[in-house]
Amino acid sequence: MSNITPQExxxxxxxxxxxxxxITILTILxxxxxxxxxxxxxxxxxxxxxxxxxxxxxxxxxxxxVNLFLSExxxxxxxxxxxxxxxxxxxxINLTSYQFNLxxxxxxxxxxxxxxxxxxxxxxxxLQMSVIRPDGVKLELVSTSLPHSNLKIIHNDRIFxxxxxxxxxxxxxxxxxxxxxxxxxxEDIIFSKTESNKPLKGNYIFLIDFYExxxxxxxxxxxxxxxGKAFGIMGTDELRRDLAIGLLWGTPLALFIGLVVSIxxxxxxxxxxxxxxxxxxxxxxxMMRFNDILYALPALPFLIILSVTxxxxxxxxxxxxxxxxxxxxxxxxxxxxxxIKTRGFVEAATIMGQKDSKxxxxxxxxxxxxxxxxxxxxxVPAAITTEAGLSFLGLGDPSFPTWGQILHDANTFGAxxxxxxxxxxxxxxxxxxxxxxxxxxxxxxxxxxxxxxKR
Amino acid sequence: xxxxxxxxxxxxxxxxxxSGSSDVKDIIFEKLPKTILxxxxxxxxxxxxxxxxxxxxxxxxxxxxxxxxxxFAIISSSFPVWWIGMLMIFLFAFTYQIFPARATPDIPxxxxxxxxxxxxxxxxxxxxxxxxxxxxxxxLVRNFMVGIMQEDFIIAKKxxxxxxxxxxYTHALKNAAPPIITILALSLSxxxxxxxxxxxxxxxxxxxxxxxxxxxxxxxxVIIGATYILTVFFLVSVFIADLLYGYFxxxxxxxxxx
Numbered sequence: 001m002s003n004i005t006p007q008e009x010x011x012x013x014x015x016x017x018x019x020x021x022x023i024t025i026l027t028i029l030x031x032x033x034x035x036x037x038x039x040x041x042x043x044x045x046x047x048x049x050x051x052x053x054x055x056x057x058x059x060x061x062x063x064x065x066v067n068l069f070l071s072e073x074x075x076x077x078x079x080x081x082x083x084x085x086x087x088x089x090x091x092x093i094n095l096t097s098y099q100f101n102l103x104x105x106x107x108x109x110x111x112x113x114x115x116x117x118x119x120x121x122x123x124x125x126x127l128q129m130s131v132i133r134p135d136g137v138k139l140e141l142v143s144t145s146l147p148h149s150n151l152k153i154i155h156n157d158r159i160f161x162x163x164x165x166x167x168x169x170x171x172x173x174x175x176x177x178x179x180x181x182x183x184x185x186x187e188d189i190i191f192s193k194t195e196s197n198k199p200l201k202g203n204y205i206f207l208i209d210f211y212e213x214x215x216x217x218x219x220x221x222x223x224x225x226x227x228g229k230a231f232g233i234m235g236t237d238e239l240r241r242d243l244a245i246g247l248l249w250g251t252p253l254a255l256f257i258g259l260v261v262s263i264x265x266x267x268x269x270x271x272x273x274x275x276x277x278x279x280x281x282x283x284x285x286x287m288m289r290f291n292d293i294l295y296a297l298p299a300l301p302f303l304i305i306l307s308v309t310x311x312x313x314x315x316x317x318x319x320x321x322x323x324x325x326x327x328x329x330x331x332x333x334x335x336x337x338x339x340i341k342t343r344g345f346v347e348a349a350t351i352m353g354q355k356d357s358k359x360x361x362x363x364x365x366x367x368x369x370x371x372x373x374x375x376x377x378x379x380v381p382a383a384i385t386t387e388a389g390l391s392f393l394g395l396g397d398p399s400f401p402t403w404g405q406i407l408h409d410a411n412t413f414g415a416x417x418x419x420x421x422x423x424x425x426x427x428x429x430x431x432x433x434x435x436x437x438x439x440x441x442x443x444x445x446x447x448x449x450x451x452x453x454k455r
Numbered sequence: 456x457x458x459x460x461x462x463x464x465x466x467x468x469x470x471x472x473x474s475g476s477s478d479v480k481d482i483i484f485e486k487l488p489k490t491i492l493x494x495x496x497x498x499x500x501x502x503x504x505x506x507x508x509x510x511x512x513x514x515x516x517x518x519x520x521x522x523x524x525x526x527f528a529i530i531s532s533s534f535p536v537w538w539i540g541m542l543m544i545f546l547f548a549f550t551y552q553i554f555p556a557r558a559t560p561d562i563p564x565x566x567x568x569x570x571x572x573x574x575x576x577x578x579x580x581x582x583x584x585x586x587x588x589x590x591x592x593x594x595l596v597r598n599f600m601v602g603i604m605q606e607d608f609i610i611a612k613k614x615x616x617x618x619x620x621x622x623x624y625t626h627a628l629k630n631a632a633p634p635i636i637t638i639l640a641l642s643l644s645x646x647x648x649x650x651x652x653x654x655x656x657x658x659x660x661x662x663x664x665x666x667x668x669x670x671x672x673x674x675x676x677v678i679i680g681a682t683y684i685l686t687v688f689f690l691v692s693v694f695i696a697d698l699l700y701g702y703f704x705x706x707x708x709x710x711x712x713x
Binding site for chain 1: 652
């Protein structure tokens with residue numbers, strides 16, 4: 001068992017396909033975590049439960065790459081933020097025009113559109129919104145004047161496609177269309193072919209014009225949101241959250257939970273087991289009976305009780321998971337140290353009068369290290385799935401978007417019944433892949449330490 | 456003290472059984488059969504399939520079957536059962552409407568079709584649990600068996616010319632029995648607790664869900680009662696497993712005089 005040197009283990013490990021596969025997956029996951037932590041600002045994930053910060057995103061949108069496999073393209077959700085600005089002076093009238101270009105190549109109408117802006121002005125400027133379609137037709141959408149103000153003020157407003165005045169304006173331009181438009185929604189009219197009610201593909205230009213007399217306004221921030229049914233690489237959930245961010249942030253969290261719990265419980269188990277085995281006699285007996293009591297406790301119900309009564313903070317939970325993780329390892333460590341104790345070199349060290357602590361640290365512990373590493377790797381998946389399971393039951397830390405948390409939300413909003421597969425499948429696959437990486441590493445190590453299993 | 460022996464845990468604070476009784480004993484004995492029906496039968500199926508597949512792959516170490524079993528075991532062990540359950544519900548209850556999504560039949564328990572409906576509702580969770588569970592069993596059995604297949608007496612039997620199948624299924628399996636029986640006993644008693652999360656996914660009205668409901672509303676008498684019963688089962692099964700171990704492996708009987 002323990003006649004292998006670390007060098008040999010390393011050599012053997014990199015010979016096994018499984019070990020290499022595990023290490024590769026783990027490296028990818030670690031890189032993902034690092035990239036996530038660096039690239040995605042930490043505020044984004046702290047805002048996970050704040051509906052305000054996701055307001056511009058679509059509800060339950062399918063991932064955009066699905067369009068690659070469909071002949072009928074689903075409209076993508078677009079957030080246009082960079083308008084072309086043109087300013088013209090005509091006598092006393094200032095015209096500032098903001099133009100948004102939209103390339104629309106889908107076979108369905110968009111869901112809605114919202115124009116939101118933050119304008120600094122004085123006087124009472126006139127706002128006109130119109131769209132130039134690919135077929136050259138120009139439709140007037142909105143014509144309104146902003147509330148009068150003598151001083152410079154900052155005005156924040158949104159124009160929704162559901163606004164009745166847009167519909168009114170469009171009905172006035174009914175002669176452009178060869179069919180009845182009264183009953184259609186605004187976006188079904190704007191994006192429709194003139195002869196029949198089918199989506200018109202091509203380049204749309206949305207114009208937002210501000211007319212003022214002798215004054216000059218300045219847009220501080222404006223965006224045009226074309227509401228679609230597809231968004232991002234991973235889609236969005238019912239609460240408009242971008243699932244890609246949740247899944248990416250789940251990676252460092254899962255690795256943190258898995259590694260901290262498994263390392264913590266293996267260290268605890270090793271120390272406890274070795275000490276019991278080394279001391280022997282009454283100490284051993286008492287410690288092992290205590291171990292048996294913990295072993296007989298059903299782990300999951302107790303974890304649920306602890307998280308309900310004490311705290312569901314992610315850090316406290318890792319502590320709870322450790323309490324139930326070390327028991328089995330302590331048993332094995334004890335029996336292994338009982339074996340090692342009988343070896344000649346340990347007896348020799350005892351005769352030479354080594355201190356107990358030194359004996360354990362210098363002579364027994366190193367013999368158990370390969371086993372320790374294997375059991376760290378093997379116990380990671382259990383920790384991750386247990387945490388995910390607790391989160392799935394709604395007992396996890398709601399302030400962190402772990403994969404279990406995402407699945408919990410998916411279950412509460414009935415994602416399975418509504419066919420929102422992109423909400424269910426990816427988090428589970430991530431859990432499985434992470435688990436798999438550690439299982440691979442653990443098994444590769446295990447088969448080196450216990451060569452009997454290899455053949 | 457005698458109350459515990461009589462399984463009298465008093466009245467539940469919030470929860471009631473389906474028949475309206477708030478006696479903890481009634482609640483538990485209403486849920487226990489359902490859990491036994493689903494999880495214990497799943498455990499039995501898993502162990503039967505697992506032992507056979509494990510023995511099969513141990514008899515042909517390194518063959519395609521062996522590799523498929525081992526990799527399936529490793530891969531399936533890292534998938535959470537409840538997630539597979541969600542996927543199965545998504546696929547077979549909504550996309551292809553073969554099985555019902557909720558595992559609780561809506562017919563009253565007294566009607567004659569109840570049993571059939573219950574079995575039909577049980578199919579999806581049962582398939583899920585067996586699918587995820589048998590791989591690791593097979594792998595475990597395989598590993599025990601591989602160790603035994605390398606023992607001298609097996610090699611001796613091979614040289615005598617005893618049929619390979621007979622060696623695998625009678626001689627080797629019998630010698631691998633003690634650890635397998637221990638694990639079987641433990642997992643059978645463990646299955647009585649149901650799986651809290653799996654029952655939550657499939658909405659199965661068993662012990663696991665009772666536990667979860669009791670904990671979320673902090674119904675202490677129910678928690679204590681359920682924990683007590685499960686712990687008793689656990690201890691009894693550990694005891695039985697120890698006795699069986701001694702029966703199958705005479706070597707450990709003398710260890711008392713060490």
